[in-house]
Amino acid sequence: MVIKGFLLQVVWFFLIVSSSSYASVESEQKKYDKLQDKWLYKSYYKLSKKTIKGITKVYNLQADETKQVNSSNTHALLAFMWSMGVNKKFAIADSSLANKNADSIKEQYIAQTVLTIAMYNRGWTELAKDMTQKSQHNPEFSGLSEKFHKEQLFANLMIGSLAIREGDLKVTQEAFNKIALATDKPWLPSLAKTATLAANGSILDAIANTKTLLADPTLTAYEREQLEQLKEKLTKDGSTGESMDIAQLVDRLIFDSIKTESNQAYQQLISQLSDYIENVS
Structure with a gap:
């Protein structure tokens, strides 16, 4: 009887958690729908749709035929750039445009x-987790995270960045190992692991990892400065639910560290998108 009562309590607990999670997804979905109806969002959506088409065309005129991109690629890159603590709403708009194109x-x-x-x-968070679960159950997406070549730096960065937020060490390591091989920056997987540890709540391990990273003699002055900031943020804010800020800091550092490894035309594309962000902000 005691075991039966315990099992009933466990089932009841999971039903409550499941119900609460579903309610959160519904609530966040409504906020997402409401955002898309706002005037500012719609205005930016139209602006980006038109402007990015032109920026993509200019890039393709300069790039080798094998390195051409379409509007979906450009919107995805721009969405990621917006996501690095610049503008959360516009990141969503360009993500939607990336999907549409x-x-x-x-x-x-x-x-x-x-x-x-x-x-x-x-x-x-709950809506994001729900989207991830749907992607994982989509047979067309099965195994795709492993099928991007190491030279596809920014696709791997996006995949790894999401894995950091979800505390998925396996996918994080796979994505950033590719980037490290392509850029000759062997410390990148350790940095990504540090951010993943922070997302999982292992703050002390994350701080220890950062201290080890700072001993790497191959770091540039900028990379060392950013890692010092990361260590300080982990020490001060790591235990107060600032994992998203930490993930964004790591995104910016890795983005800045690998953009110079791209071909010249792609660097110019990033520069044009940076100018666009500055003008719109």
Whole structure:
């Protein structure tokens, strides 16, 4: 009887948790729908749709035929740039445009990935988790995270960035190992692991990892400065639910560290998107 009563309590607990989670998803979905109806969101959506088409065309005129991109690729990159603590609403708008313009399953997957990152950054955690579960159960997306070449730096960065927020060490390591091989920056997987540890609540381990990273003699002055900031943030704020801020700091550091490894035309694309962000902000 005691065991039976205990089992009933366990079942009841999980029913309550499940019900609460479902209610949160519904609530956050309503907020998402409401955001898309706002004048500012709609105005930006129209502006970005038109402007990014032009920026993409200019890039393709300069790039090799094998390195051409479409509007979906550009919107996804821009959405990620917005997500690095710049503008959470516009990150969602460009993620949606990336999805709308996607021509392949891989492009849909990346668009869904950056949209989920934007949801996490917006604070819509349950909706983000729900989107991830739907992606994981989509047979067309099965195994896609492993199918991006190491040279596809920013696709791997987006995949790894989402994995950090979800505390998924396996996918984090896979994505950032590829980036490390392509950029000759062997410390990147350790940095990504540090952010993942912080997301999982292992703050002391994250701080210890950061101290080890700072001993790497190959770091640039900028990278060392950013890691010092990360260590300080972990020490001060790590235990107070600031994991999203930490993830964004790591995103910015890795983004800045790998953008110079891209081909010249792609660097110019990033520069144009940076100018666009500055003008719109």
